[in-house]
Amino acid sequence: MNSHLKTLKVGMIGCGVVGSEVARLLEENAEDLAARSGAKLELAAIAVRDISKKREGINPALFTTDAESIVNDPSIDIIIELAGGIEPARSLILQAFKNKKSVVTANKALLAKHGAELYETAGANGEDIYYEAAVAGAIPIIRPLRSSLVGDHIEKVMGIVNGTTNYILTKMDETGASFASALKEAQALGYAEADPTADVEGFDAAAKAAIIAGLAFHTRVTDADVSREGITGITDKDVEVAKSLGLIIKLLAIAELTPDDAISVRVHPTLLPRTHPLASVREAFNAVFVEAEAAGSLMF
Template structure:
């Protein structure tokens, strides 16, 4: 360990994650300092309420003046775990301006204002690290930024939200309705009182933007991400998936199109049970990477929680501290490719369309004509009677979202179609 250098750390926020960071930094300080090459000293923690109970953390570290942490000339590294957009953005930019390296777990901020933050860090010559912003303890940012930098990533798919994965797992394994499992998830602490950010895919979309930008060396904002949540998924949808030996997961997908654009989206997807992502249960996360030379890789583990997320943050702390000791910086933002974002209408995948139709001769032929007219090829059709009506389940070959939208619109206007019950993407050989 260097005898001439201490690394002083300031922290913004001390909630579930921040408390774990502070506790682990104290508990494992000797080991972490040895790895970093300098003594790691947590000097100040900015919080809203200085009187709140935070067991095991030195009360003298706390201040309600966040700016004083940013302006402390002795502090080398700022850890931002306060969350939200403002004032986190202004504080991080001020910290960078003051020559401090920054570690953040703030995926919403990075997905919305990452370009400004990375530019500021590059111009100042400091680190901006964010391993904890995607998939908690799972090491995915560093492998994509460093280990796979000599390869060409073609697609990244992730289950990156534990709340939705827990809900969909229980719906699949126990046959329960969405609303019922959501209440259970809230009672267990897996879902917030207001679960909108999770169940509507907002959280996953932020992570998808970060992953896409990193994988394809281009700047991607959360505004570029097409998003659908899981609140409309029914027990019938899950049951149909089961009959096909598939499971429904909320996937964040970022991939290169055939014309070298980026398709980035979040939506429920039917996955074959033979696929590794299908086995990711409950609140766990996984990220599946496809690269030209490395092939298929999967990173799996707890995607949230105080200790797992703190693990990722402390990994960044050691890495950044090493850079401060050696007067260097880590990998910069890589946005040289500047690829365009493909509109969702141009994205090609397979679809499952479930409809209620009149149970009479000629219906199937009429339905098939609509698909043919819109240029969507049918892979399989399954029909089951329901009194005077029948349920028709159609799985397409690969087709664009634009063609699908036109097909569904045309189907819904047919007299023989009672209702288009659901439309789901299918992860298959042509997706």
């Protein structure tokens, strides 16, 4: 590794499903990341709730339960927030900006509720907030919406942004399974949580819809603005009837301009022709379909 490279110290808040992988990738890909980014990224501290938990392959000396000490540490340059939830994540991120640190987060629930406050505080402090992996299973959709398509006029964004519900609907469509048995299978495979409410009632998709709509239409959208219906009311009979008509039921997040130039943002089960590009997205995969004036139809 080039020893003349600058070192950027990274402080991580949270080391669960996502955080432990980020720690592993920072360690295993250190040389590649340094070569590509032009700086060495050194994981310097990690905040967790329970310091006594065993966390394979991560230096135990890095752990603390004092997340504030990390965001207030002047030697740390970048904060990666992977704790989830609203507080203390919101306050810690705001404090990090005030201390002139950039932030990377996967916290879609927080972005959907307090995005405007976070973007404004970041901007006011000359910092930035990055969240490419927070929406749609890490499909790179944020950058295209934030910058690549910024000169175009987006008319509509439709996405399958929740893998759990897409898995359940795929099983119902392909095997005739009931909602309950498809959910059980998704839980056994680790696609669905023991408490699947956030997924099956559409809360997770609504948070992502709010983030996508805000970026697509350059405005503030929170999860409270999103009309939401999940998939718990879908029966095997509904799926069968849809199939007999050449249609498929998908849980879509939809953000579109209405004819009177308002914005409609909603999440609900939708009947799609089986020839639609989103109809072929199976199992736990995500996909986002963008209709823009100049670029036409784009599928991510």
